Amino acid sequence: xxxxxxxxxxxxxxxxxxxxxxxxxxxxxxxxxxxxxxxxxxxxxxxxxxxxxxxxxxxxxxxxxxxxxxxxxxxxxxxxxxxxxxxxxxxxxxxxxxxxxxxxxxxxxxxxxxxxxxxxxxxxxxxxxxxxxxxxxxxxxxxxxxxxxxxxxxxxxxxxxxxxxxx
Amino acid sequence: xxxxxxxxxxxxxxxxxxxxxxxxxxxxxxxxxxxxxxxxxxxxxxxxxxxxxxxxxxxxxxxxxxxxxxxxxxxxxxxxxxxxxxxxxxxxxxxxxxxxxxxxxxxxxxxxxxxxxxxxxxxxxxxxxxxxxxxxxxxxxxxxxxxxxxxxxxxxxxxxxxxxxxxxxxxxxxxxxxxxxxxxx
Amino acid sequence: xxxxxxxxxxxxxxxxxxxxxxxxxxxxxxxxxxxxxxxxxxxxxxxxxxxxxxxxxxxxxxxxxxxxxxxxxxxxxxxxxxxxxxxxxxxxxxxxxxxxxxxxxxxxxxxxxxxxxxxxxxxxxxxxxxxxxxxxxxxxxxxxxxxxxxxxxxxxxxxxxxxxxxxxxxxxxxxxxxxxxxxxxxxxxxxxxxxxxxxxxxxxxxxxxxxxxxxxxxxxxxxxxxxxxxxxxxxxxxxxxxxxxxxxxxxxxxxxxxxxxxxxxxxxxxxxxxxxxxxxxxxxxxxxxxxxxxxxxxxxxxxxxxxxxxxxxxxxxxxxxxxxxxxxxxxxxxxxxxxxxxxxxxxxxxxxxxxxxxxxxxxx
Numbered sequence: 001x002x003x004x005x006x007x008x009x010x011x012x013x014x015x016x017x018x019x020x021x022x023x024x025x026x027x028x029x030x031x032x033x034x035x036x037x038x039x040x041x042x043x044x045x046x047x048x049x050x051x052x053x054x055x056x057x058x059x060x061x062x063x064x065x066x067x068x069x070x071x072x073x074x075x076x077x078x079x080x081x082x083x084x085x086x087x088x089x090x091x092x093x094x095x096x097x098x099x100x101x102x103x104x105x106x107x108x109x110x111x112x113x114x115x116x117x118x119x120x121x122x123x124x125x126x127x128x129x130x131x132x133x134x135x136x137x138x139x140x141x142x143x144x145x146x147x148x149x150x151x152x153x154x155x156x157x158x159x160x161x162x163x164x165x166x167x
Numbered sequence: 168x169x170x171x172x173x174x175x176x177x178x179x180x181x182x183x184x185x186x187x188x189x190x191x192x193x194x195x196x197x198x199x200x201x202x203x204x205x206x207x208x209x210x211x212x213x214x215x216x217x218x219x220x221x222x223x224x225x226x227x228x229x230x231x232x233x234x235x236x237x238x239x240x241x242x243x244x245x246x247x248x249x250x251x252x253x254x255x256x257x258x259x260x261x262x263x264x265x266x267x268x269x270x271x272x273x274x275x276x277x278x279x280x281x282x283x284x285x286x287x288x289x290x291x292x293x294x295x296x297x298x299x300x301x302x303x304x305x306x307x308x309x310x311x312x313x314x315x316x317x318x319x320x321x322x323x324x325x326x327x328x329x330x331x332x333x334x335x336x337x338x339x340x341x342x343x344x345x346x347x348x349x350x351x352x
Numbered sequence: 353x354x355x356x357x358x359x360x361x362x363x364x365x366x367x368x369x370x371x372x373x374x375x376x377x378x379x380x381x382x383x384x385x386x387x388x389x390x391x392x393x394x395x396x397x398x399x400x401x402x403x404x405x406x407x408x409x410x411x412x413x414x415x416x417x418x419x420x421x422x423x424x425x426x427x428x429x430x431x432x433x434x435x436x437x438x439x440x441x442x443x444x445x446x447x448x449x450x451x452x453x454x455x456x457x458x459x460x461x462x463x464x465x466x467x468x469x470x471x472x473x474x475x476x477x478x479x480x481x482x483x484x485x486x487x488x489x490x491x492x493x494x495x496x497x498x499x500x501x502x503x504x505x506x507x508x509x510x511x512x513x514x515x516x517x518x519x520x521x522x523x524x525x526x527x528x529x530x531x532x533x534x535x536x537x538x539x540x541x542x543x544x545x546x547x548x549x550x551x552x553x554x555x556x557x558x559x560x561x562x563x564x565x566x567x568x569x570x571x572x573x574x575x576x577x578x579x580x581x582x583x584x585x586x587x588x589x590x591x592x593x594x595x596x597x598x599x600x601x602x603x604x605x606x607x608x609x610x611x612x613x614x615x616x617x618x619x620x621x622x623x624x625x626x627x628x629x630x631x632x633x634x635x636x637x638x639x640x641x642x643x644x645x646x647x648x649x650x651x652x653x654x655x656x657x658x659x660x661x662x663x664x665x666x667x668x669x670x671x672x673x674x675x676x677x678x679x680x681x682x683x684x685x686x687x688x689x690x691x692x693x694x695x696x697x698x699x700x701x702x703x704x705x706x707x708x709x710x711x712x713x714x715x716x
Contacts, residue, residue: 224482
């Protein structure tokens with residue numbers, strides 16, 4: 001099996017920012033964020049009210065240019081909900097994870113559909129499965145569940161004795 | 168007491184069609200001819216929801232080829248189809264669509280539930296909130312095929328079983344696999 | 353809605369929607385104004401179900417999500433669990449996994465080719481495609497036990513060792529497929545009707561493709577560098593000699609060419625590997641009951657449709673606390689509205705064919 005030098009086709013891979021450099025730039029843009037290390041990628045915890053301006057700067061800052069949002073998830077920690085955004089830059093290949101805690105009784109966060117168009121479907125799914133309300137979303141309604149479904153199925157306290165047969 | 172001894176004539180149920188004694192020669196032969204004709208040209212409806220649809224397409228293709236048995240043309244519209252092969256899981260949102268398709272088909276129509284999901288919910292039986300646990304909650308099924316997904320030969324066996332059932336008069340009774348007890352017609 | 357606009361429903365039961373996709377299309381004459389997908393007709397609540405399955409059990413259900421690349425989906429899940437448990441996979445198992453992946457990729461692309469040609473109007477390639485698929489299905493059946501949903505990858509390696517006939521069968525397949533793929537090019541690729549139906553249709557620019565989160569042949573058909581096997585190599589892909597195929601045009605024909613050339617690349621990978629399978633274990637020793645440590649793990653693989661990501665959040669138990677499957681079709685479908693506006697209704701079918709959607713992958 002021949003060994004092949006991968007990087008000569010992708011010179012931009014050398015610009016990949018290391019975690020330390022990323023931390024410095026992020027601290028400049030959003031000083032209130034709490035940065036965690038130790039996992040697979042750098043994690044930045046933000047507050048939901050600041051998400052949209054921060055996201056705009058993540059996209060537009062020349063050094064960062066996070067243009068590829070590849071995974072939006074919502075997690076139900078029984079005391080609160082949290083949104084997790086996985087961002088990556090196609091030019092420089094650094095990756096960042098943004099997490100934000102939401103109040104369980106009234107989960108509200110800004111929508112980022114105008115910045116990354118992929119958020120359209122993902123936010124609709126988080127809305128119907130967990131009940132998160134996205135401000136300024138162009139068309140927030142049910143996507144996958146039938147239109148007359150009651151309840152938020154992916155929450156941990158969802159009970160459905162009619163449909164769900166528990167093992 | 169041995170279970171085999173308990174089998175006898177099936178009890179009559181309201182609405183059952185009784186054979187007229189003696190005078191059944193002409194209508195009996197006509198029934199056989201009609202049954203033979205119907206069973207040899209069943210046109211399936213193009214209906215596949217998930218993985219079993221790929222095995223259904225394999226059965227339609229050159230290696231296994233169901234058109235040797237008469238399932239030549241797969242129609243896209245239910246108005247022209249005879250048999251609906253439910254290939255895939257039926258979920259809550261899809262159930263009204265399936266019912267509507269079945270209602271749009273003209274009599275005589277038959278249903279084959281292909282795969283574990285259409286038979287009983289399959290691998291998605293436990294802990295799911297949106298799967299209908301078996302297509303027979305929605306429409307009446309004639310033949311069930313087991314498998315996840317069933318091999319094309321298994322689907323062919325189901326099609327041939329359906330053909331035999333139609334030739335026997337189409338009553339919804341059990342046809343046993345070893346061929347000893349056939350439903351009386 | 354302006355006067356003169358007609359709203360029609362395409363699906364959920366339709367021969368060319370490749371599954372149960374319901375499209376509500378707003379037309380003005382024959383020109384499309386808006387396409388709105390309605391999903392959920394095969395939503396089997398897989399993510400909720402996986403919260404009650406153990407780490408060895410949840411892998412089978414991903415076979416049924418994107419059933420045409422079932423090995424690759426299982427591979428992604430196994431990689432995520434191995435990442436959490438820090439398991440080292442033996443070399444033989446890695447090579448077997450890559451071989452199975454590439455065979456599955458060829459099988460998936462061949463079926464896509466047959467389905468696209470059938471949608472565009474040519475029925476014959478459908479039968480050619482299934483004839484080739486049967487050859488691969490026979491290999492899979494003899495080796496893994498099933499034709500379509502093989503549950504072959506486990507955390508730590510593969511489930512059983514290779515069958516003694518595997519080597520011979522794959523060599524036969526390579527010989528067979530080399531001539532067939534030239535036949536496919538002759539039949540469809542240079543066909544003037546096919547080109548008229550696919551060139552200039554469904555254009556998407558590179559920036560839009562990235563913004564929509566498209567991956568796989570759709571992004572590569574617009575020139576984006578996004579092959580996960582090259583960028584974030586897993587298993588032994590960094591040692592293999594293959595190219596990432598990109599086309600600059602961005603239309604349906606470019607996506608078609610990307611997939612045809614990818615089939616050739618997969619065939620060359622199989623050729624490189626089939627005579628060099630190292631000896632050794634086919635499975636690393638793992639405990640019977642797997643418990644991932646507390647934390648979160650993300651692994652990504654390149655399926656035939658794009659990037660498939662498995663995101664496991666574990667609280668230390670035997671079942672995952674939350675699993676999120678980042679399926680490629682979900683983001684690719686988002687771009688359908690953008691691609692189809694202003695085109696004719698007949699072009700919608702070629703666009704959907706070139707997107708290669710598998711709806712259970714989208715609905716999960």
